[in-house]
Amino acid sequence: MRYGMVIDLKRCFGCYGCQVSCKAEHATPPGVFFARVVKRETGTYPNVRKVYLPMLCMHCEIPPCEAVCPTGATVKRPDGIVDIDRELCVGCRYCMQACPYEARYFNDRARWYFGAQGPTEYEALGYAQHPVGVVMKCNFCAHRLEHGQLPSCVVTCPTKARTFGDLDDPQSEVSRLIKERCGEPLHPELGTGPSVYFLPA
Amino acid sequence: MGVFTRPYDTLLDDFQETARPQREWVDGRGLLLIAGHFLSGVGAGGWAFASAFGYLPGEVASVLLLAASGLAHLLFLGRPGRFWRMVKVRTSWVGRGFLGLTLALAAAVAYLALTLATGRDDTAAAGALWTLSLLGAVVVMLYKGNVYAVCRAIPFWNSSLLPILYVAYALRGGVALLLLFLPWWGAGVDQGLLELLELWIGLSAGVCILFYLTIMASASVGARRSVEDLLRGRVAAAFYGGVVALGLVVPLLVGLWNVVTPVSLGLLALVGAASLSGDFYVKYAIAKAGRYLPHVPGAR
Numbered sequence: 273m274r275y276g277m278v279i280d281l282k283r284c285f286g287c288y289g290c291q292v293s294c295k296a297e298h299a300t301p302p303g304v305f306f307a308r309v310v311k312r313e314t315g316t317y318p319n320v321r322k323v324y325l326p327m328l329c330m331h332c333e334i335p336p337c338e339a340v341c342p343t344g345a346t347v348k349r350p351d352g353i354v355d356i357d358r359e360l361c362v363g364c365r366y367c368m369q370a371c372p373y374e375a376r377y378f379n380d381r382a383r384w385y386f387g388a389q390g391p392t393e394y395e396a397l398g399y400a401q402h403p404v405g406v407v408m409k410c411n412f413c414a415h416r417l418e419h420g421q422l423p424s425c426v427v428t429c430p431t432k433a434r435t436f437g438d439l440d441d442p443q444s445e446v447s448r449l450i451k452e453r454c455g456e457p458l459h460p461e462l463g464t465g466p467s468v469y470f471l472p473a
Numbered sequence: 474m475g476v477f478t479r480p481y482d483t484l485l486d487d488f489q490e491t492a493r494p495q496r497e498w499v500d501g502r503g504l505l506l507i508a509g510h511f512l513s514g515v516g517a518g519g520w521a522f523a524s525a526f527g528y529l530p531g532e533v534a535s536v537l538l539l540a541a542s543g544l545a546h547l548l549f550l551g552r553p554g555r556f557w558r559m560v561k562v563r564t565s566w567v568g569r570g571f572l573g574l575t576l577a578l579a580a581a582v583a584y585l586a587l588t589l590a591t592g593r594d595d596t597a598a599a600g601a602l603w604t605l606s607l608l609g610a611v612v613v614m615l616y617k618g619n620v621y622a623v624c625r626a627i628p629f630w631n632s633s634l635l636p637i638l639y640v641a642y643a644l645r646g647g648v649a650l651l652l653l654f655l656p657w658w659g660a661g662v663d664q665g666l667l668e669l670l671e672l673w674i675g676l677s678a679g680v681c682i683l684f685y686l687t688i689m690a691s692a693s694v695g696a697r698r699s700v701e702d703l704l705r706g707r708v709a710a711a712f713y714g715g716v717v718a719l720g721l722v723v724p725l726l727v728g729l730w731n732v733v734t735p736v737s738l739g740l741l742a743l744v745g746a747a748s749l750s751g752d753f754y755v756k757y758a759i760a761k762a763g764r765y766l767p768h769v770p771g772a773r
């Protein structure tokens with residue numbers, strides 16, 4: 273079993289739904305986006321095209337973040353998910369420098385969206401899962417997977433650009449899409465073996 | 474706006490396909506890490522030379538600098554109380570650095586206590602402690618460059634030249650520290666040898682920087698942008714003012730002048746101070762210029 277995701281760039285039209293739903297699911301503090309949509313312009317005027325690239329933790333097969341972690345807080349689970357043990361993280365941020373996909377965030381201090389008003393009830397409840405002084409990241413919504421649900425960003429995508437499944441199963445939808453549509457990960461030359469594949473736009 | 478800890482343009486950067494600068498290890502509390510790297514390098518280099526020369530003021534200063542570097546590292550951590558967990562040395566250079574610093578400090582303090590108490594440094598115990606302290610100092614000199622060099626995500630750092638550069642600067646920092654003491658506690662140290670070492674290591678460091686930048690200027694997009702940042706961008710002031718002028722030009726000019734006509738001890742101490750400033754700025758500039766790989770080829 274190795275969880276993985278395929279993102280069809282032809283279907284993604286940059287609605288930022290994944291980004292917002294991830295934020296709601298994980299109640300991440302201001303400035304933190306486990307799933308984010310990066311935009312890019314290609315071509316030259318007047319033939320310019322805007323391309324959207326949804327980014328998240330790539331849950332690499334050989335995660336560089338895990339190798340550099342001095343405390344063993346970053347772990348690779350048997351199901352392929354790269355997760356952080358918040359009780360072990362010392363907040364050195366070495367993993368953030370090692371991650372080629374910039375998928376990690378450091379929770380430097382308690383903060384919320386509405387300034388002097390203080391955290392809302394939702395924020396107070398949600399932020400309790402993100403201790404201050406440690407690094408945080410996407411975990412493929414492991415808590416949802418435990419209940420047989422798909423990750424939040426996959427469920428929310430209105431164009432069904434995201435497909436989630438088992439990369440080790442050659443019959444799974446993700447394996448089929450990668451094979452038939454020549455899916456590729458980002459930066460394969462680094463040898464990290466990402467579990468997130470992109471189908472060409 | 475007030476709710477964001479990071480400036481708004483930083484947030485906007487998150488959504489652009491570009492070689493983003495790294496900020497965690499240089500901005501805000503990140504400066505503590507730079508200070509920690511600087512102090513540990515000077516402390517380790519200083520210990521190597523001062524203990525080899527049997528120069529007590531230098532030994533004491535080096536131990537204090539190593540302790541201060543440990544404190545700076547600790548204050549940088551998000552959870553300093555968990556520092557003792559940083560022992561995964563099999564794959565992590567931060568873990569190796571932590572153990573190296575601990576070993577260097579503990580052995581150096583024990584060595585100083587033993588030699589001061591007995592008045593002898595030729596006993597077997599003193600020899601063993603000195604060897605251990607030197608081993609720790611070597612790890613401290615080695616770890617910083619390697620911490621950066623293994624980061625493939627930041628092409629400017631991902632170079633095997635960087636550990637060499639950091640070791641050269643640590644050794645040079647050690648000599649500079651001893652030069653700084655000459656006007657006050659100059660007895661018992663070979664001044665001529667120090668001047669020669671300073672000149673030679675300074676030249677080596679300059680050549681090393683030149684090689685490093687030349688290689689990086691023709692490397693990948695992220696590395697090229699970092700070199701641009703150093704030479705004519707957001708880090709240019711620190712690079713030209715700190716690394717080149719203070720760190721290389723002033724020490725080399727005074728060093729060459731000293732070959733022709735011996736200069737005063739005060740001027741040599743000034744060379745030490747300028748070298749140390751350059752050492753700090755090297756660490757600052759290299760960290761500040763670091764940029765992540767763009768997500769897709771062709772992006773800037």
